Amino acid sequence: MSEPSVQVPPPVETAAPQSFLSGLLAMPRTMWDSLFRHPLPDSDLGASQTSFSNFFLHIHPVKVHRNTLRPFYTMGLGVMSFVTFVVLGVTGILLMFYYVPSTTQAYDRMLDLRGSVAFGTFLRNLHRWSAHAMVAIVFLHMCRVFLTGSYKRPREFNWVIGCILLLLTLFASFTGYLLPWDQLAFWAITVGTSIAAYAPLIGKKLQFLLLGDQAVGQEALLRFYVLHVVVLPALITLLVAIHFWRIRKDGGLSRPVEADLPPGAAPRRFEIVSADSTGKQTFGLMGFVRGPFTKVGNVPDNTVYAWPNLLIAELFVFVVAVAGLLLVSLFFNAPLEEPVNVLHPPNPAKAPWYFLGLQELVSYSAFWGGVGVPGIEVALLMLVPYIDRKVSGVGKWFARERFLANTLFVSFAVLNVIFIIIGTFFRGPNWTMVSPF
Amino acid sequence: MSETNQPNNPGSSRRSILSWFSGAALAGSAAISALANFVFMKPRATYGQPSRYSIGRPDDYPSGARVSLDQRRVCVVREGGKLAVISTICTHLGCTVGVSDTGFACPCHGSRYDQDGNVVGGPAPKSLAWYQVSLAPNGELEVDTNIAVDQGTYYNL
Numbered sequence: 001m002s003e004p005s006v007q008v009p010p011p012v013e014t015a016a017p018q019s020f021l022s023g024l025l026a027m028p029r030t031m032w033d034s035l036f037r038h039p040l041p042d043s044d045l046g047a048s049q050t051s052f053s054n055f056f057l058h059i060h061p062v063k064v065h066r067n068t069l070r071p072f073y074t075m076g077l078g079v080m081s082f083v084t085f086v087v088l089g090v091t092g093i094l095l096m097f098y099y100v101p102s103t104t105q106a107y108d109r110m111l112d113l114r115g116s117v118a119f120g121t122f123l124r125n126l127h128r129w130s131a132h133a134m135v136a137i138v139f140l141h142m143c144r145v146f147l148t149g150s151y152k153r154p155r156e157f158n159w160v161i162g163c164i165l166l167l168l169t170l171f172a173s174f175t176g177y178l179l180p181w182d183q184l185a186f187w188a189i190t191v192g193t194s195i196a197a198y199a200p201l202i203g204k205k206l207q208f209l210l211l212g213d214q215a216v217g218q219e220a221l222l223r224f225y226v227l228h229v230v231v232l233p234a235l236i237t238l239l240v241a242i243h244f245w246r247i248r249k250d251g252g253l254s255r256p257v258e259a260d261l262p263p264g265a266a267p268r269r270f271e272i273v274s275a276d277s278t279g280k281q282t283f284g285l286m287g288f289v290r291g292p293f294t295k296v297g298n299v300p301d302n303t304v305y306a307w308p309n310l311l312i313a314e315l316f317v318f319v320v321a322v323a324g325l326l327l328v329s330l331f332f333n334a335p336l337e338e339p340v341n342v343l344h345p346p347n348p349a350k351a352p353w354y355f356l357g358l359q360e361l362v363s364y365s366a367f368w369g370g371v372g373v374p375g376i377e378v379a380l381l382m383l384v385p386y387i388d389r390k391v392s393g394v395g396k397w398f399a400r401e402r403f404l405a406n407t408l409f410v411s412f413a414v415l416n417v418i419f420i421i422i423g424t425f426f427r428g429p430n431w432t433m434v435s436p437f
Numbered sequence: 438m439s440e441t442n443q444p445n446n447p448g449s450s451r452r453s454i455l456s457w458f459s460g461a462a463l464a465g466s467a468a469i470s471a472l473a474n475f476v477f478m479k480p481r482a483t484y485g486q487p488s489r490y491s492i493g494r495p496d497d498y499p500s501g502a503r504v505s506l507d508q509r510r511v512c513v514v515r516e517g518g519k520l521a522v523i524s525t526i527c528t529h530l531g532c533t534v535g536v537s538d539t540g541f542a543c544p545c546h547g548s549r550y551d552q553d554g555n556v557v558g559g560p561a562p563k564s565l566a567w568y569q570v571s572l573a574p575n576g577e578l579e580v581d582t583n584i585a586v587d588q589g590t591y592y593n594l
Binding site for chain 1: 475478479480483484485486507508529530531532533542543544545546547559560562
């Protein structure tokens with residue numbers, strides 16, 4: 001629309017109901033109105049008012065930049081990560097109803113899920129594959145943010161929060177790995193917590209604190225359970241909220257400078273939403289919100305209303321992601337190995353795929369593979385926005401100005417993927433090189 | 438109200454000292470609470486295996502035997518009148534090593550040890566531990582995994 005849309009809001013009904021009966025008759029309507037402060041929007045003003053007055057919509061901006069909605073700019077990876085997290089929360093809570101974190105019962109409960117719980121196999125599949133998907137998608141989301149230079153000012157700290165969220169995702173996945181109490185679980189956690197023990201000074205204490213004992217046993221199972229179902233989800237939820245909030249406070253998603261005024265686009269006259277058509281301007285709260293979306297007067301603008309544009313985009317990503325997870329969960333069963341046998345580690349004993357790169361590195365040197373190299377990688381990753389201060393090349397995939405940074409990042413990512421592939425497919429008994437073909 | 442903010446007003450410095458103390462007290466309490474959580478999380482008693490246990494009588498192990506006690510994660514070695522107990526916990530990442538013809542081999546990351554537990558291959562950073570063995574009054578051998586002895590230290594039966 002080229003003209004600012006101005007609409008008079010519905011008059012506030014202050015009159016008391018005429019009689020008890022008419023009040024009673026109007027009850028459904030009254031209840032509905034008390035639940036939803038604004039009707040489904042049919043105008044731009046309505047869209048902003050509905051967005052502002054609804055808790056769940058309020059997380060969205062009223063207006064969103066066109067660049068944000070380009071499917072191949074974000075690939076929807078951030079929303080997709082969140083969708084997998086929600087699916088994990090729902091399926092996780094459901095699985096908790098049938099799970100007991102006890103070394104004598106946990107494995108039997110896994111078998112019960114298969115045999116005697118309605119949708120048990122399916123729920124476990126969905127939880128397991130969503131966990132794998134979340135790790136992969138969060139990683140891809142990080143790649144997107146890096147390769148478009150989106151961690152630069154003013155988004156430095158949101159990048160750091162994102163890095164912490166990636167680590168929490170891996171830790172949540174790792175703690176969940178022990179819960180089925182099968183061979184894979186036991187030995188992957190034995191190896192994983194032994195890696196932690198190689199950390200300088202605090203290593204041994206950290207391992208003892210994690211396991212609650214000298215070796216993986218009942219105490220470790222209980223501790224990992226509490227971390228997995230309470231501590232880590234709560235932390236992730238909090239950080240996700242901050243992550244989302246900061247996106248808006250940092251001015252929405254990153255975009256190239258020229259995206260704010262596309263060539264040939266005429267600047268709009270007004271961008272203030274007025275609640276009054278008499279010329280006496282009464283501004284809605286949305287007119288005074290800080291950040292780049294506050295448009296007063298003659299400001300070029302390339303935004304659209306979040307309702308319905310952003311909501312439809314998010315719904316699309318949600319449907320695609322959930323459909324994918326459901327399909328995978330219907331056709332592939334989550335693995336369950338033999339029950340724990342403390343005496344006989346499987347040969348080879350392998351960690352979950354996303355830690356196999358680490359395990360491969362660890363097979364060369366426990367300290368450097370398990371603590372040194374990953375520690376340096378994580379530190380570098382978090383410091384990237386404070387090291388790379390150039391402002392050019394933001395908002396474009398593989399920007400020419402960012403050739404060096406992108407090349408370094410892609411090299412590291414590819415190197416990690418290569419180690420994962422070697423660990424997954426090329427390692428046989430006693431961790432000797434084997435050919436998968 | 439405005440005069441209380443002037444630097445020479447005695448009320449102003451009293452206020453800033455009080456707020457400094459309150460801030461320090463709050464921060465201190467928060468730090469102590471955080472520390473208390475770590476103390477809480479560290480178990481005082483563990484429920485796992487005891488560190489001292491009996492492995493039976495010396496006659497149970499004939500000369501030349503290399504018996505892996507899987508439950509205890511140790512290997513009992515007897516050579517003539519000498520006996521030793523070697524840990525089968527891989528020094529790399531804590532997997533249980535298997536007894537092989539040449540010594541010990543770890544299934545997890547391919548560490549290999551010789552008969553005495555010396556590293557001969559793989560990523561293991563140090564050799565397998567030897568534990569103290571003693572003869573209890575009832576004639577049974579007792580192992581203490583808290584006390585490591587030098588490699589090659591046999592108990593003379």
